[in-house]
Amino acid sequence: MSNVHIFPNVEALIHAAADEFVRRASESIAARERFAVALSGGSTPHALYTLLASAVYAQKIDWARTHIFWGDERCVPPDHPDSNYRLAHETLLAHVPLPPRNIYRMRGEIDPAAAAEEYAQALKAFFGGEDTRFDLLLLGMGDDGHTASLFPHTPALAEKSRLVAANYVESKAVWRITLSARAINAAAHIVFLVAGAGKAQRLYDVLKGAPQPEHLPAQSVSPVNGDLRWFIDAEAALLL
Ligand code: 6PG
Numbered sequence: 001m002s003n004v005h006i007f008p009n010v011e012a013l014i015h016a017a018a019d020e021f022v023r024r025a026s027e028s029i030a031a032r033e034r035f036a037v038a039l040s041g042g043s044t045p046h047a048l049y050t051l052l053a054s055a056v057y058a059q060k061i062d063w064a065r066t067h068i069f070w071g072d073e074r075c076v077p078p079d080h081p082d083s084n085y086r087l088a089h090e091t092l093l094a095h096v097p098l099p100p101r102n103i104y105r106m107r108g109e110i111d112p113a114a115a116a117e118e119y120a121q122a123l124k125a126f127f128g129g130e131d132t133r134f135d136l137l138l139l140g141m142g143d144d145g146h147t148a149s150l151f152p153h154t155p156a157l158a159e160k161s162r163l164v165a166a167n168y169v170e171s172k173a174v175w176r177i178t179l180s181a182r183a184i185n186a187a188a189h190i191v192f193l194v195a196g197a198g199k200a201q202r203l204y205d206v207l208k209g210a211p212q213p214e215h216l217p218a219q220s221v222s223p224v225n226g227d228l229r230w231f232i233d234a235e236a237a238l239l240l
Helices: 010-032 044-052 084-091 112-127 197-208
Strands: 004-007 035-039 066-070 072-074 136-139 164-169 174-179 189-194 227-233
Touching (some): 010 044, 010 189, 044 084, 044 189, 112 164
Parallel strands (some): 004 227, 035 066
8 A cells, every 4th residue: 555654663763754754845835825734642742742843853944834733632630641732732842932822732621512612703714614624634543543633433533514612422431522524634734653563453454454434533534635644663564
């Protein structure tokens, strides 16, 4: 599969992801004077955000023209250990000259439905309508095949019109806020970052198994007018 890039280890994967971030930022700023990127949560991107904040990479990015969004957020305050915003803030946003007005946080601390509607309005205001064409959208994949906060057999998977959904995840007994598949698939460039042996079976199921997006939500990701690439380490690629 041409859109699957396998790296010998997670360090190589993270460096490739950082190079992709720099490339898409340069391209979109040259074309549109701005770079709109949606960050992923979870643990895999931690090393990416740290690398992007390093002197070598930070100087390559025009942070004043970079706009930061999220693909999903946990319904917790922004200073909570589980917050995807906190992860990005601690590793990246606090260390680069990004104007605070360029940070579009999902407010996990308020009512989930209100937070989802608020975020949808922010997206429409930024993109000038319903076409949430992120220049780059980063995603992870859980070992259950979820991506963003589109978990197997959860209500948000059925969301065909809204851009952002409040999603109750019964298996975790938590509320999440997530971009819908519609909003995700409007992106220009989508990159999955998947590392570790624990993802190998599910990754095989997602990429090589039968289409069953209700059970494997990562299969819902198929950009309408953009490209999708999988950055995978050798451990996660074991069965491919
Ligand atoms: C989240 C993420 C989620 C994540 C996967 C993979 O809020 O947790 O958005 O979709 O990308 O769970 O997480 P790891 O990178 O920690 O395996």
